[in-house]
Amino acid sequence: MNGAHDLGGMHGFGPVERERDEPVFHADWERRCFALTLAMGAYGAWNLDATRYARETMPAGEYLTTGYYEHWLHGLQRQLIEQGLLTREEIEARMARLRGESDHGAT
């Protein structure tokens, strides 16, 4: 697939930026997204090539302006929906419920 992920040889991304004493994960959602992706990979409904393909279907502009584990999240959600393990509606509904709970907790 000749998408935005195929970065080799492209110009214009600037210097390589390194972080001193970089942690393995930068936020808890990255940890959970990483583990969910591995666990669902082990579940066996798809293989690694399919996982990569699912990440690479992210729209090019979005791919280039989002973080690494957001690509994973995009791929995971797409595969879960495509394989019929979850529906988009139930994901949105669960997000709304969790949002409500956290709003309630904050007041």
Added chain:
Amino acid sequence: MTAREHEHEHGSHLAEVDLRVRALESLLVEKGLVDPAALDVLIDTYEHKVGPRNGARVVARAWSDPAYRARLLDDATGAIAELGYGGRQGEHMMAVENTPEVHNVVVCTLCSCYPWPVLGLPPAWYKSAPYRSRVVIDPRGVLAEFGLVLPEETEVRVWDSTAELRYLVVPQRPPGTESWSEAELAQLVTRDSMIGVTRALSPADLHAGSEAT
């Protein structure tokens, strides 16, 4: 948009991402598709247990034991398994050795393929667009940003990883370490030197580092 507005927008975007991950996890747990305890084990493994110390042991063994070095260069997967490392994202390994004539550096231009069993999870810069795009067309320029300026006559080989084959760079053994034990040598082998963007530490670097900490 002001900087503050931009920051706010970025913050709320990440709040949505966080929410989406929590939603997926709670649904998958509810349906019995994932076990939360298994998720915790995976996180602990890759956050605390698997990391570049594994690769450093492999390199230090190769520096100390010529027969092991030969096996590593011939069949890296098997030689690495001798030290107990293998599995996910390291099923097929190839070791590439730096010499005064040839310097090797590793990238994954398409994503983030990286030898997890020996190096752990990759740093953010390895997965970033600047590194992936540029190291294949301007390796010397990128290496210079890491502080590594190679002699003109040294050939640079850039290895583009795939989901099937992952690379481990065996850096050159630093001079002045002839009498060092394997465990001492392993302290000189950094993650970056096994990606190929720096050399291994020298005894003087190690001394300076331990004084600084």
